[in-house]
Amino acid sequence: MAETASDAVPSARALLKERDYLCFWVSRWTGSFAAQIQSVAMGWQMYSLARLAGHSVRESSFLVGMLGLAAFMPVFLLALTAGETADRHDRKRVLLLCWVGEIATVLTLAIATWQGWASVPLLLVVAFLFGAARAFFAPASTALGPMLVPRALLPRAIAWNSLAWQTASIVGPAAGGLLVARSTHDAYFVTFGLYLAAAAAVLMIRKSGQPTVNPGSRWTLMKQGLRYVWDQKIVFGAISLDLFAVLLGGATALLPVFARDILHIGAEGFGVLRSAPAIGATAVALLLAANPIRHRAGWFMFGGVAMFGAATCVFALSRSLGLSVAALAILGAADMLSVYVRQTLVQLVTPDAMRGRVAAVSSVFIGASNELGEFESGVVARLLGPVGAALFGGIGALVVTGAWGALFPALRKADRLE
Numbered sequence: 001m002a003e004t005a006s007d008a009v010p011s012a013r014a015l016l017k018e019r020d021y022l023c024f025w026v027s028r029w030t031g032s033f034a035a036q037i038q039s040v041a042m043g044w045q046m047y048s049l050a051r052l053a054g055h056s057v058r059e060s061s062f063l064v065g066m067l068g069l070a071a072f073m074p075v076f077l078l079a080l081t082a083g084e085t086a087d088r089h090d091r092k093r094v095l096l097l098c099w100v101g102e103i104a105t106v107l108t109l110a111i112a113t114w115q116g117w118a119s120v121p122l123l124l125v126v127a128f129l130f131g132a133a134r135a136f137f138a139p140a141s142t143a144l145g146p147m148l149v150p151r152a153l154l155p156r157a158i159a160w161n162s163l164a165w166q167t168a169s170i171v172g173p174a175a176g177g178l179l180v181a182r183s184t185h186d187a188y189f190v191t192f193g194l195y196l197a198a199a200a201a202v203l204m205i206r207k208s209g210q211p212t213v214n215p216g217s218r219w220t221l222m223k224q225g226l227r228y229v230w231d232q233k234i235v236f237g238a239i240s241l242d243l244f245a246v247l248l249g250g251a252t253a254l255l256p257v258f259a260r261d262i263l264h265i266g267a268e269g270f271g272v273l274r275s276a277p278a279i280g281a282t283a284v285a286l287l288l289a290a291n292p293i294r295h296r297a298g299w300f301m302f303g304g305v306a307m308f309g310a311a312t313c314v315f316a317l318s319r320s321l322g323l324s325v326a327a328l329a330i331l332g333a334a335d336m337l338s339v340y341v342r343q344t345l346v347q348l349v350t351p352d353a354m355r356g357r358v359a360a361v362s363s364v365f366i367g368a369s370n371e372l373g374e375f376e377s378g379v380v381a382r383l384l385g386p387v388g389a390a391l392f393g394g395i396g397a398l399v400v401t402g403a404w405g406a407l408f409p410a411l412r413k414a415d416r417l418e
Contacts, residue, residue: 014153024148027201034102036176038191043255047257057386099202113188145158146347148207156289160289177269238301241400251394254381277331285340303337314327
């Protein structure tokens with residue numbers, strides 16, 4: 001069937017002509033790469049310190065999960081303030097200050113590890129400070145990107161934004177595993193350099209990042225953001241589906257445990273496991289960047305979440321490295337599919353003046369699904385063991401998929417991403 005005019009989508013080549021967007025993309029990729037290395041190093045260091053201190057596998061798994069809780073708390077506490085800040089102040093400047101904050105956290109870890117005074121409490125404090133920087137980063141970055149491209153290019157830009165994250169998520173964990181195997185403080189120093197590069201790329205963006213500010217007090221703007229998310233059921237349904245599915249299905253938080261005490265593959269194998277979800281996600285992101293979804297978007301989103309839950313169950317039961325890697329790759333591919341639909345729907349229906357606040361609310365949901373999901377995995381692992389925790393999460397994600405399909409029929413029936 002011939003493509004109609006309404007189906008036409010600007011080519012990826014048009015996106016490459018947007019210089020400021022390319023600077024933004026480089027910053028996003030470099031910073032994501034750095035964050036992945038830092039996450040690998042902190043998770044491995046926390047688990048190693050706990051085991052050296054005599055804690056059991058379950059107790060050490062719980063402490064790894066506590067890193068996620070420490071990083072999520074500031075995201076939750078500062079979300080409304082961060083969203084209002086992104087809708088009132090220059091988003092480039094906010095983003096740059098976030099990079100400065102992340103540079104400070106990783107430099108602290110690098111020096112502490114190098115000097116030999118790293119500890120479990122220090123890792124938890126640094127995770128909290130890192131979360132505070134990320135609380136402002138998410139709404140500023142999410143709101144700045146659409147300002148740098150024509151609206152017709154937004155679906156492709158979102159796919160390429162996801163591609164930046166996912167490709168960094170392939171290279172980052174593998175590099176993190178290799179660096180940690182050599183020296184944890186080396187991993188932190190490399191991360192420090194990458195954050196500097198990300199900050200430099202933001203400085204090269206020429207376009208203004210100053211949004212059009214709606215009148216009203218800070219509290220009024222915050223309430224407007226919350227009301228908008230609640231009233232737009234497609235937005236609320238999309239971000240809450242991600243929250244509960246990934247909150248329950250966050251098996252990746254337990255990868256240090258699986259690598260060391262279940263699959264027995266060490267730090268290098270841990271890096272391979274961490275890279276596997278991103279390999280699957282990158283394959284899907286490349287496909288979507290070249291061929292954006294044009295019809296039946298809601299079904300693609302729900303199908304992705306269901307596949308995510310099923311792959312998590314397979315990973316939980318696997319004792320083979322090959323099968324575990326395959327399950328994680330499918331898990332990542334499915335997650336990428338659902339995230340792409342969610343992000344595109346939310347960005348397209350949200351006016352620019354509201355994007356920071358909507359992104360802030362979304363960041364709380366995403367943070368809850370990721371960082372709080374790590375805490376949930378640690379708690380359940382303490383009760384059921386790591387295998388039981390991963391299996392519980394996968395089944396939970398499948399249940400949530402069915403429940404949200406019934407609760408949000410408009411989201412399930414969403415068709416065109418335009």
